[in-house]
Amino acid sequence: MKNIWLMTFYTLRESISKKVFIAFSIFVLLMLVGVFFAASSNFGETLKQNPQDFHRMMIFFKMGAANFVLSFGFLLSIFACASFIPSLLEKGTIDLFLSKPISRAQLLFGKYLGGLLIFFIHIFVLICGIWLIAGLKFGDWDFSFLPLLLSSLFYFAILNAVLLLFGVLSKSSGTSMMFAYLLMFVSPLLANRQQFFFFLQGKETLKAIVDGIYYVLPKLHEIQNIPKMLALGEGKIELQILISSFLFLLVVIYSGFYLFEKEDY
């Protein structure tokens, strides 16, 4: 356990020294300032003038602001965390780590957690910041917004696992970034695949394949919508979404660990 924590701390240190941590922090703070001004504008006034719709409007305001920032936040965090595994695997570095009394699994897991921690610190500040702004400006201290913290963490845990697997496979941060981005962009397309099926009329096998891909890949798009659905009490949350995404996460992480364990360096 101590070893894992050491590696996590080392990863945090690495990101601070490479300035990506600071850049990420500045981004989050700027975004919070933006949200603050949005809340102070006329839009904030209209919110107050519709007391019957207040709760709903507040949810839209907070979720909208958070999801807007997060869409960039995920891109940024992929960028920030993609180099962690490849930098560990560099010739002359990995030899040193592997000669220490720490298992390969601990090494990798520490790095993985490091990425999650960096993401969590920023997202925590962002979401709590938005929650505070909403509370202070509109007196809305509703907690139903906070599950977004968990869903975002789950979302990034999946992306970070992809970075881990492709980092081990390719030893290149560029390649692992490409795969993580691909997964992010493909997810909303697959979620709305029914709309595209219009173009695939008569091609049933193709439709089945697209369906299959949808069920195998993690449902990032849907995961990010869950907190909003919960807060509004609208729509039905499919358990399948959580289970299949979680399975994907496990399989990807396990594959990464397995390949790392077998590899000669």
Added chain:
Amino acid sequence: MNIIEIENLSKTFSTFFGKKTVTALTNVSLSIEQGTIFGLLGQNGAGKTTLIKVLLGIVYPTSGSCKMFEEDFTNIHLKKRIGFLPENHKFPNYMTGKEVLTFFGKLSGLENLHLTKRIDEMLELVQMTKWSKSKIKTYSKGMMQRLGLAQAMLNNPDLLFLDEPTDGVDPIGRKEIRNVLLALKEEGKTIFLNSHLLSEVELITDRVAVLHKGKIIREGNVHELTDKKEEYKIVVDAELDFLLDAIIKEKYTLQKVSSSTYLIRVDENRTVNDFVDHLRNKGVSIKEMAQEKNSLEDVFISLVQAEEKNS
């Protein structure tokens, strides 16, 4: 006691699809005794680094077995007793020397209190105290190497693997490192050394093995390998060519090296005494005399050349 015991170790690297393979080690068997300095010699690509990496679990062997400290080498806890200086090691360049040592010291399982003291000692030993607060990216090659050594010795290991430790270190630094290694040996530590600097290896190692294309072609005591030749170098103050009697010329083969220096070859069962007596009788004064030796380099080159011819 044998600290390291390797039996029939082989390693074949294969690419992802297993099409192209490189055989780095073939049936290597070695044992290394505690409290000795062992030198592994071999040309580039002979498999020296691979052998160390196998022992440390960085590379997996294809077949064969190894024991360290009389335990199976895959036991991760053994690494607490091991130090390693990899070739061309890279430390995180945003850290200072001291931070690097702190981090790797903790990873080796050292406790904070003990660690700080130990770091200062090691920095002093490799003479890097002055640079300990500078970032790694400002270090010269020799400084990196010194810090690497400090890192390898930090956990006071019983077994030290050094892959070309004096690479890039200046002559004075090299001598200091040799002295440090000899002092460690005095303490009963075992040192496994890969090096191309044969004159240096000759100075400190007890045993050496020569690796050629993954096979051990010779192993032995340094003294056995660099045995003395039945040949003496002699420096005198006169031209010997016309001075010596025929009897002496028959007994010894004389070769002129320069105007006053000669090489005398002696038969196996004869000493050089007669020759010296003869010179003294003739009134020649002997300025210098020494038995000639095969250097480790001579031995290495002839071994490798013989092996190349055979194959």
